[in-house]
Amino acid sequence: MKDELRARVERRLGVDASAAHEIDEGWDSVVFELAGSWIVRVPRREDVREWLRREARLLPELASLLPVPVPRFEVLEDSDVFFVAYRKLPGEPPGPAPGATLARRLGELLRSLHGFPRDRALELGVESFDAGSWLERERAFAERCRREVAPLLDADERRRAEEMHGKFFATWDRALETALIHGDLGPAHVLRQSRQLTGVIDWSDACVGDPALDLAWALHGTPMKFAAALRKSYPVDEAQFERAGYYHRLGPWHEVLFGLERGRPALVESGLAGVRKRLPE
Structure with a gap:
């Protein structure tokens, strides 16, 4: 995580981001895990910023409708340093033989x-x-x-x-x-x-x-x-x-x-x- 991004994340989340762990080198966003409890998504391209803004509008309504948890963006840093952050949901990917x-x-x-x-x-x-x-x-x-x-x-x-x-x-x-x-x-x-x-x-x-x-x-x-x-x-x-x-x-x-x-x-x-x-x- 670059210094400017790390400083902004620490200021918004109030946690030490020096040990941020990159968990997904996605096609559209880079995804970090912090302190075992936060997920931070950083868009790779300008167009992905608008996708994340749209996601931020949609997720609260899905959370009240769906029978399964979805992320709740607690931070949308929409400035020169752009990222979203939410509490990590429990669980792991289903693996090759889901039940x-x-x-x-x-x-x-x-x-x-x-x-x-x-x-x-x-x-x-x-x-x-x-x-x-x-x-x-x-x-x-x-x-x-x-x-x-x-x-x-x-x-x-x-x-x-x-x-x-x-x-x-x-x-x-x-x-x-x-x-x-x-x-x-x-x-x-x-x-x-x-x-x-x-x-x-x-x-x-x-x-x-x-x-x-x-x-x-x-x-x-x-x-x-x-x-x-x-x-x-x-x-x-x-x-x-x-x-x-x-x-x-x-x-x-x-x-x-x-x-x-x-x-x-x-x-x-x-x-x-x-x-x-x-x-x-």
């Missing part, structure tokens, strides 16, 4: 989240898409993948990728109802203690969009028993299940693009490995 109890609780959380009033989300400044504008967003992302990622794949992999994109767009439901979503719900942002869900963190990607995006990891990146248990508390139709599978396959494509944009070849390589692993046969 059915966790799945059911996550389904309950998603049911509540996706029922959040759309009009209120708009009042809070959350980015909003309807079915048509979400489809255009996905088309733009697929086109970027064709330009920047597909040339790094072999001919058969490119063919399978095209078929994957084509199936998604051919079956898109133009009457889809969008909802408030987390937008980046994966194991890094889910906390548990024993079998209990103790928190969901990092809401900076929240928007009004396709609810199936929040099901991508939960249905397609977890054991079958977990996915089946989640569907008991969050009913999923076949179309949602298929869209969630598409979004899950896209995860590593984001990693490749970020690695290319930031000049981080290790991310490009790990992302390409994930792309190849998740391509449909």
